[in-house]
Amino acid sequence: MLDGRMIRVVNLRKLAEIVGEDYFSSEDYMLDLYSADIAALPEMVNDLLRTKADAVAQPTSTEIVSRILKYCMDKRIPVIPRGHGTSGYGGVVPTRRGLVLEMTRMNEIHSIDKGKMTVEVGAGIIWGHLLEELEDEGLTVAAYPTSAPSSTVGGWVAAGGTGIGSTKYGGIREQVVDLEVVLPDGTVIRTAKDGKVIAQFLKGSDYVFNPGHDLYQFGFLEDERVNDNVTDLFVDSNGALGVITKVVLKIIPLRNLKPLVASFRSGQLMTHALENIVAATRPFFLHFITGDFYQMQAELGLAPKTSGEWIILATYEGTEDELAGEVEKFHHFVNRNNGIVESEEIAQHEWEERFYPMRIKRLGPSLAPSEVYVPLDNLEEFLEAVDQHFKNERYAIEGAVTNKGEVAALAWFLDDERKKISFLMGWYRSLDFIDIGLKKGGRAYSIGMWNAPLSRSFYGEKRLKTMYKVKRQTDSKNLMNPGKVFSGPLNLSFRFNLLILFAVTIAIPTVLFLAGLLVPEITNAYIPWLVPDTFSKLLWLIGLGLILGVVAIEVANMIPIGFVLTMGRPFMRLFRRIWRS
Numbered sequence: 001m002l003d004g005r006m007i008r009v010v011n012l013r014k015l016a017e018i019v020g021e022d023y024f025s026s027e028d029y030m031l032d033l034y035s036a037d038i039a040a041l042p043e044m045v046n047d048l049l050r051t052k053a054d055a056v057a058q059p060t061s062t063e064i065v066s067r068i069l070k071y072c073m074d075k076r077i078p079v080i081p082r083g084h085g086t087s088g089y090g091g092v093v094p095t096r097r098g099l100v101l102e103m104t105r106m107n108e109i110h111s112i113d114k115g116k117m118t119v120e121v122g123a124g125i126i127w128g129h130l131l132e133e134l135e136d137e138g139l140t141v142a143a144y145p146t147s148a149p150s151s152t153v154g155g156w157v158a159a160g161g162t163g164i165g166s167t168k169y170g171g172i173r174e175q176v177v178d179l180e181v182v183l184p185d186g187t188v189i190r191t192a193k194d195g196k197v198i199a200q201f202l203k204g205s206d207y208v209f210n211p212g213h214d215l216y217q218f219g220f221l222e223d224e225r226v227n228d229n230v231t232d233l234f235v236d237s238n239g240a241l242g243v244i245t246k247v248v249l250k251i252i253p254l255r256n257l258k259p260l261v262a263s264f265r266s267g268q269l270m271t272h273a274l275e276n277i278v279a280a281t282r283p284f285f286l287h288f289i290t291g292d293f294y295q296m297q298a299e300l301g302l303a304p305k306t307s308g309e310w311i312i313l314a315t316y317e318g319t320e321d322e323l324a325g326e327v328e329k330f331h332h333f334v335n336r337n338n339g340i341v342e343s344e345e346i347a348q349h350e351w352e353e354r355f356y357p358m359r360i361k362r363l364g365p366s367l368a369p370s371e372v373y374v375p376l377d378n379l380e381e382f383l384e385a386v387d388q389h390f391k392n393e394r395y396a397i398e399g400a401v402t403n404k405g406e407v408a409a410l411a412w413f414l415d416d417e418r419k420k421i422s423f424l425m426g427w428y429r430s431l432d433f434i435d436i437g438l439k440k441g442g443r444a445y446s447i448g449m450w451n452a453p454l455s456r457s458f459y460g461e462k463r464l465k466t467m468y469k470v471k472r473q474t475d476s477k478n479l480m481n482p483g484k485v486f487s488g489p490l491n492l493s494f495r496f497n498l499l500i501l502f503a504v505t506i507a508i509p510t511v512l513f514l515a516g517l518l519v520p521e522i523t524n525a526y527i528p529w530l531v532p533d534t535f536s537k538l539l540w541l542i543g544l545g546l547i548l549g550v551v552a553i554e555v556a557n558m559i560p561i562g563f564v565l566t567m568g569r570p571f572m573r574l575f576r577r578i579w580r581s
Contacts, residue, residue, distance in 0.1 A: 006097040007054040011075050015057060015099065018067050023058040023105065030056050034100045039088035040366050040417045042424035049561075050493050051093050053080065053100040060105045062180060062188055062245045069243065069480075070186035072099060078479045079184075081239035083124065083155025086147040088369040088430075089448025091159055091238045095483035095561070096491045103154055106245060109133055118177050119251050123154025123244045140254045142169035149355050154244045159446050160236025161371075162402045164354060167278075167286045168317065169252075170403045173235050180246035181234055184475040191231040192248075198230045201473035202466065233467065238448055239481040241470055257284065258323045259315045259351035261342040262334040263308035267291070269337045270310040271380040276333040277314060278376065278401055281326050284317040286401040287354070290383065293396035293412075296360045304349050307340040313350045357398055357412070366417040370430035371410045371445040372437030379407050382440040386411070389436060392580065393429065408445060409437065425576035428569045452487035453562030459485075487562030497553050504549035509541030 007015075007026075016024040025031075034056045041051070059065045072079050078098025085092050094100065106122035109130065113119070119141075121130060127141075127148035134140050143165035145156050156163075157179070162171035169175070178192035189197050234241055264270040270288060277286065289297075289311045297303035312334075316326040334341050361367040374382045379399075386397065399409040411433045417423045434444060434451070444454040456464055468486065471478075482488050492500070 006050075007075075007077055007099065011071075011077065012055055014071065015055060015068065018071060019057040019059055019064055023060065024055065026055040031100075034082060034085070034102055035094055037085040037087055037090065037092050039090075039369055039430070040423075041093070042417070042427050043420050044424050045427075047493060048490070048496050049095055050097045050491055051095065052097060053094045054097045056100045056102055058102045058105045062106075062182060065101065065106075065182045065243050065245055066186040066188055068099070068101065069182055069184055073184055073186070073475075073477070073479060076477055076479060078482050079243075080481050081154075081158065081243045083152030083158070084126075084150050086145075086151040086155065087159045087446060087448065088371075089159070089446050090450045091446070091448030091481075091484055093449060095449065095488065098479075101243060103243075103245075104152060107152075110246065112137060112139070112251070114139075117251050118248050120178075120246060120248045121153055123157070123247055124152050127151055127153060127156070134251060135254055138254050139251045141165070141175065142250055142252050143171060143175055145172075146355055146357065153247050153249070157235055157244055157247055158237065158239050159448070161446055162400065162408050164285050164400075166408075167401050167403060168282055168284045173232065174403075175249050176231055176235055176247060177250060178248035179231055179234055179244055181242040181244055183242045184480045188245075191234055192229045195228040195230045198233065198470060201470050233463070233470070236446065237467065238446075238484040240485040241467060241474070242480065255317050256319070256323060257315055257317055257351075258327065259313060259347040260327065260330050261306070261347040261350050262312045262314075262330070262339045263306040263342055264310040264312070264337065264339045265308045267310055267383050268380055269339060270312060271383070273312060273333055273337040273339055274379070274401060274407075275376060276336065277312070277330060278405070280333065281314075281316070281329045283314045283326075283401075285313070285315040285354075287313040288399055290397045292394075293357075293360070293398055296363055296396050296414075300359060300362055302353070302359060304342075304346045306342050306346060311350070312339075313347070313354070315351060357410070360396060360412060360414075364414050364416065366415045366423070368413040368415055368427070368430055369410065370413070370433040371408060372434045372442050373402070373406045373445055374409050374437045374440055374442040376401060376405050376407050378440040378442075379409075382409065382437060382442070385436050385440065386433065389432065390429065393426075395429075406442070422576070422579060425572050425579055428572040428576070431565065431569055432573070447485050449483050449561065450565065452483070452485060453566055455485055455487070483561055487560045489558050490556065490561055490564065492553075492557050497557070500553050500556055501546070501549040504552045505542060505545035508545040508548050512541050512544075 012026055031053050035051055035053045057068060059068060069079060078096045080092060080094050080098060080100045082092040082100050082102045084104065103124040105124060107125040108122045110120040127144045130153065131140060131144065131148065143163050145151050145163040156172050157176055160172060178190060180188065180190055182188050234244065264273065267290060274288060291309040294303050294309040294311060314330055316323055331341055358367060393413065395411055395413045397409060397411050399407045401407055413429050415423055415426055444451045444458045447455055447458055459467065478488060
């Protein structure tokens with residue numbers, strides 16, 4: 001069939017039996033819904049790769065997840081774990097069709113331990129719901145994503161990153177105490193105490209191949225020693241090593257919050273104020289938007305009337321006395337950088353809007369996101385470089401300062417996915433934004449599929465090698481979220497393979513046949529014609545073309561996705577400039 005399904009009908013029936021008929025679907029509308037994340041993909045990418053799943057399962061227990069993985073590994077069915085798909089790095093996009101494991105039905109709060117100040121939840125629980133339940137107990141989490149109204153706890157743990165509260169308490173990595181993970185073979189482990197299960201996969205030394213951008217080389221993997229806690233190994237691993245089913249998080253007492261907003265006339269003044277504020281105060285959340293972002297919000301009637309268009313939102317946490325001291329310092333540094341402290345009403349408005357930056361999508365109609373960490377010291381230079389690079393594009397930037405002196409800078413590019421050629425050529429901008437950040441001393445925000453070429457610098461060589469060996473030992477067929485973290489091969493769609501076969505089968509015989517007509521003395525001397533007449537010769541050439549076409553398909557399907565992204569970007573940039581001119 002042209003859709004090239006990976007899962008046979010008999011396997012679909014068995015999977016439905018395992019998870020329950022009510023929690024399983026292979027209907028097209030469900031597959032379309034659960035085969036993408038927040039970022040729209042160019043139609044050609046969907047045609048090129050096998051990005052449409054064969055089925056969607058919504059497990060309700062760890063036992064069911066374990067049974068599903070055992071069955072899928074036995075039948076060689078790719079599995080793609082998924083929360084609500086609110087990230088934009090391709091982490092939940094299928095690359096070989098397969099089964100999407102949608103985790104949102106595992107959404108219980110299992111326990112709240114006020115002694116240890118932890119909460120254990122199902123990986124599919126929505127952050128917003130968790131926050132509400134904890135607030136009833138006078139508690140909260142130290143950090144949560146800006147997508148909290150819709151994103152899942154397990155999704156943010158798997159993708160990694162920072163969010164609201166990270167200026168003071170760090171990102172999701174600093175919040176996770178323990179995980180329940182189902183390994184690809186169905187084994188269930190608790191990462192805080194079952195490190196020995198992972199250690200068995202790291203025994204001995206071996207040569208391993210690390211695919212990806214700067215990983216096209218063999219490296220010697222030394223013996224690794226792991227302690228009983230391997231939680232860090234699975235945080236931000238994008239589901240490539242297993243399925244997260246439960247999460248234990250740190251919690252803190254619910255305290256007073258005081259949002260403050262300051263506006264500035266320029267990005268230079270704003271960035272200097274950010275540096276001063278971080279150096280002298282300890283905000284719970286320190287966020288900014290650029291003048292372009294403000295203008296877009298103003299077009300939609302969402303921007304409050306402020307003195308300047310470069311906006312800082314600083315939210316402080318603490319007692320009344322603690323807040324008073326922080327507010328005084330904030331006012332001082334805003335005034336020192338020629339900014340204006342806006343009213344409490346504006347501050348409250350901006351705090352309440354922290355979850356909804358994507359409202360500017362109304363100006364799109366499509367919105368392409370990109371995010372990168374940049375050192376706060378280089379933020380001004382970074383913003384200037386971005387402005388120069390994208391001077392003819394329409395985009396907006398927001399960002400939040402982390403506890404590590406970095407800024408998580410998020411860009412939103414307005415576009416129209418209905419304009420297929422233009423949208424395809426503009427797709428590179430997300431990658432270019434990240435490249436600019438890297439050149440200014442930054443690092444990737446998350447990996448997923450599109451940033452897999454940056455895995456080595458993101459994880460560090462030692463951790464990546466450890467992850468790779470665990471992956472190889474537990475998932476030798478690369479069925480667990482293939483193409484994520486480790487930049488796997490293209491695995492082209494059936495239609496694209498057919499196109500390659502057709503093109504090569506026609507092109508090779510045509511070139512050789514024309515060469516035989518134009519320079520017969522050379523072709524007769526160097527090409528071993530086995531048949532005398534023209535018709536038979538043409539059939540022989542077509543047969544040769546078919547053989548070479550099959551070879552071309554095999555070669556094309558072995559090319560790493562990261563390599564294609566890297567090599568194709570300059571051409572997409574050039575074509576877009578020509579298209580827009």
